[in-house]
Structures are given as C-alpha cells and as structure tokens.
Amino acid sequence: MTDWPQVRLHVVTGKGGTGKSTVAAALALALATQGRNVLLCEVEGRQGIARMFDVDPLPFAERRLTTGLPDADGEPGVVHALHVDPEAALLEYLSLYYKLGRAGRALDRFGVIEFATTIAPGVRDVLLTGKVFEAVQRNSRNKGAIQYDAVVLDAPPTGRIVQFLNVSNELAGLAKVGPVKSQSDTMMTLFRSPRTAVHLVTVLEEMPVQETADGIAELRAADLPVGGVVVNQVRPRDLTPEQLATLDAGTVAGELAEAGLDETQVDAVVTDLLLGGHEHAERRALEAAQRAIVDALDVPAYELPRLPQGVDLGALYELAGLLRDQGLA
Template sequence: MPPDFPGVRLHVVTGKGGTGKSTVAAALALALAGPGKNVLLCEVEGRQGIARMFDVDPLPYAERRLATGLVGEHGERGGVVHALHIDPESALLEYLSMYYKLGPAGRALDRFGVIEFATTIAPGVRDVLLTGKVYEAVKRNARNRGAIEYDAVVLDAPPTGRIAQFLGVTSELAGLAKVGPIKTQSDNVTRLLRSDRTAVHLVTVLEEMPVQETVDGIADLRAHDLPVGGVVVNMVRPQVLDQKSLTEVRKDEVDRAAIAADLKHAGLEADELLLDGLVAEARDHAERQALEDAQRKVVAGLGLPTYELPRLADGIDSGALHELAALLRDQGLA
C-alpha cells in the first residue's frame, strides 16, 4: 500500500521509556530503505542503542554503513541504512570548525573541559547542536561533494516527556543568542521541524501510563506547532483466546470437562491442580486483554494513523528488525 507520509524526509521517533522507541526507529529506517534508497538512522542520547541492536562496535561521530533495507516487491536488493551517533561535544567541535575555523583550538578547548561546561550550562545550545547535525543530513543534496544524499533520515529522539522541548530549539535560545551563526542555525532547524517534511511518530504500548503520556505528548507537540505523525503500538501480545472463550472465562463459566477432554486427547493427564492452573492463566489473560482493549480504544480516539507491532518472544536482533520493518511497510508507515 502507498506510504502514509510520502513527502516526509525527517521521521522523528519518540515514546515513553520502555516502549521500544529505539527498536521502532531502527525498523522504520530499514522499511524506508527500499531499493535504491539511502536512509540515515541517528541517535542523540549517548546510549549506543543502535550498535547494540545491530551487534556492531560502538558508533563514532561519523556516518557508517549499517545494514541493507527491505527488498523490493520484485526481489530487488534493498537500499542502504547508514547510522550516526551524535554527541553534543563532537557536534560543537564541528560547529566551531565550520563557523569559526577553530580546528586545533577547538580540540584544545575540549581537553580543558570547556565544551562540556558550555553544553551543560546551556542545554538549549546542546539541543541545537544535536538537531543541527540532523538538519544538515536532511538538507544535503547533490551539491555536497563526497557526502551521501539521503532519501530519509530517522531520528531516535529523546522520550515523549522531553520531545517538545528538545525540538523547540528557538524558544530555548531566545535569551542566549539573538544574532549570529548559532541563531541562524536554530531558525533553520526550527523551520524544518515545523514543516510538512517532518513527522514526529510516537511509540506506546497498551498500558495506561504510556498511552496517557502519548496523549499528553501529542498535545504538547501541537502546542509547539510541531507536526504529529502516527502512533506505533509496540509489543502487542497475541490474542490466544477467541471472544467466546474470553467471555466464558470472565463470567467464570469455563467448561472444565471440555478442557480435560482436550488435554486427554493431547496425551496429558488432567488432574484438578492442572485444571486450576490453566483456568487461572486464562483469567489473567482475559483481564489483560480487557485492559489492552480499553487502551486500544483510547489510541484509536486520537484520530491518527496507527500501526501495531507484535511482541517478539525471542528478543530483538537483525532478523527481528527486518520482520518489524516489513510489518511497518505493509501497514503504510514506510
């Protein structure tokens, strides 16, 4: 099916901690990297999560070829996913070298701890440096000799509670820089982030707190004029009982004799202890399913494109990321 965000170049992925936003960001990058496409996957939180997911060495402050994207509909080889780990100190050194020609002098400042001090006391500057590097990758074109021109950039961004502040760089710098290169860069970044070339996707799981944080995050993004994309419901548990069985379990009307007969047919002895355990497990599953159904209604009420990814029992590796990427593409996110 055609993608839901065909004109978007920058996909920002955020979510409450523990919802798997980094996994979704990686899967989205793979999904976007169709045949002939170049995609950049960026992280800005210093956790080296990309390296762990793809089982590679820690990433430097440089773009590195990471993986091959999804194959095409007719078996064409997928495009290429590159990765970039952005840290504020390296970004500031690059900024000083680019705008103030402080090459060796900038590295000397780094040795004295001046750069760490500057990015600590002025968090707005820190965020501008991080998003500024992403901006450069998005705006890059064929005139940038020797640099890769990306069809899409995926940013594994800070959690939902900080995302509007992180992306709202202009207000952060209002009292710090009224003129000069850093103010210009801030304004350019803000124009991109508030344009239709950007979409901020939110990742959640079907639990009350993450869903509520998603609702609050959407309101915060809209209050800052930042473009909201879709909602990815991650780690969805399989529904192992049909609606008829769930209703019987909730009403405590389980046919224990039928369960015993099924167990005997499978070659198992159905004593009372085993039956009690199975009925208790079914009751827990039914309660969990009811909670998830209630939260799914809340997500549906947001009126945004919604995508679901299953909980993978064997964990996340390269193969699992490609599986999730295919699901995102099939549902229209990429």
C-alpha cells in the same frame, strides 16, 4: 504506498520501555528500499544502535550499517548510522562555519566545549538537532557527504521531545541575534514543515498511552508535526471474546477429557488453566480500553507484536516488513 510520502525526517519518540529505539531501527530498515540511502541517528549517548545491530560502538561519523528491507520491485537500499555527540558536533560546527580546526580542538582539550554544553542545555540540543538538520538538508560546506533520502532520529523520550525540537524557544534567553540564533530559526523551518513527522511509540498500558496523548497535545501546541502512533509489543489474542466469556471449570474439564487426559490429570491442570485464562481476559480488557484511547487520538496507528524471543537483526527485519505493510514506510 506510504502514509508519509513527503517526509524526509522521521522523529521517533516514546516513553521509556516502550521500544522506541527498536521501532526507529525497524523504520530505517523499512525505508531503505529501492536503492535509497537512509540515515539512522541517535542522540542520547546509549550506543543503542550498536547493541541492536551487534556492531562496535559508533563514533561521531556516518557509517554504513546494513542493507535495508528487500523489495520485490528493486534492490534494497542502505542504512547508515550516526551516533551524535554534542561536543563533537560543536567541533564540527566550529570547523564548518568558523574554520576553527586546530583552535576548536584546542578548546576541546581545555574542556571549554564540555563546559559550554553543560551550562547551557539549550545549546546542547541545538548542536544535536543541528547535526540531524545538516544530514537532512546537506549543503556545499559538507563536500562529498552522502545525500540521504530519509533520516530516522531515535529521539529523547516523549516528556522531553518538544523541548528538544523547539530549539528556537530554548535559545530565546541565550542568543537573540547572531549565527546560532539564525541556525536555530532555520532548523525550525524544517522541524515544523511537512518534511518532518514525529511518530510516538506506546504500549497498551495506562501510563504510556496517557503520555502519548499528552505528547501529541504538546507537539500540536508547539506547531510541531505529529506523525503516527506505533502500538508496540501487542500480545497475541489467543482466545476470542466469546471463548473468554464462557470460560469455566466445566467447559475446560470437558475439553481436556475429550483431548484424552484422564480424570486425575484434568483435576491437576484445570485450576491453573482457569487462572491463566482469567488473567488473559483481564489483560485483554485493559488493552481494549487503551486501544480505544489510541483510536480516539485521530492520528494513524500501527501495531507491532510482542516478540517473546527478544529482538535480534532478523526480528528487526520482520518488524520493518510489518511497518511497511501498514504504510508507515
């Protein structure tokens, strides 16, 4: 059973380097079960989805990407992908709402659209989030479009997530009335509703955990719905606390001798093993302190392991299974 049965829009954010794009992709695979259609969106222009799934760079169009995580109770669903580009989103907006097909393309040739999205960053975010909103809440203007059961957004980093989602506030000085203001207000009804959850990705290090705590506080202050915290890249716990506490040269040498190493071999490796063991103990202590901070955030927490071999498609399915088993999907 999922912890988020009402959520249609899963926003995934996190400090750079924590693996938020990987978590977003794994979450989309986990949600695409029992024949459900899921859309995985990115808005940062890095073509991260294409690289993770080893496909050609994505255009500004929804594309079938892969099947979802197999489910014992039914057929897997389908994951679609969308790379949202602000200029293309504005052209689509002009075409859908103002019937400016050729005229919009002419504006694009003259560079007007790039100029508009550059001088008004708030407008740029409205266009990016507007396309995500449209995918969640399809209407009759977009005839024949796929109806998605869930949308996963690989969002900007934690430090910018409130500004990115709080589009009404960003537009306050630009548009006080009119269709753009009306659209931004409508989008906020979704972003602040139980149908949206903002999940934060962190690793067990001081700066990412602190940024996660700050991000949760900022989201709550802006009345944006906080989802769960995904603790990513968790290292294996090879030694128990008791083993770490009794780690000394005599113990290690004795166990190596019992394993069949002669005295010269034991002397050669004991120092390196002790150094590695003490470094592991220090790392475990740091992670334990940061995990305690995460536990005190009063939000559901999920853990994903560190994958030394890197993340390929098989690893994404493995991570998706772990997210589903823990209740995120």
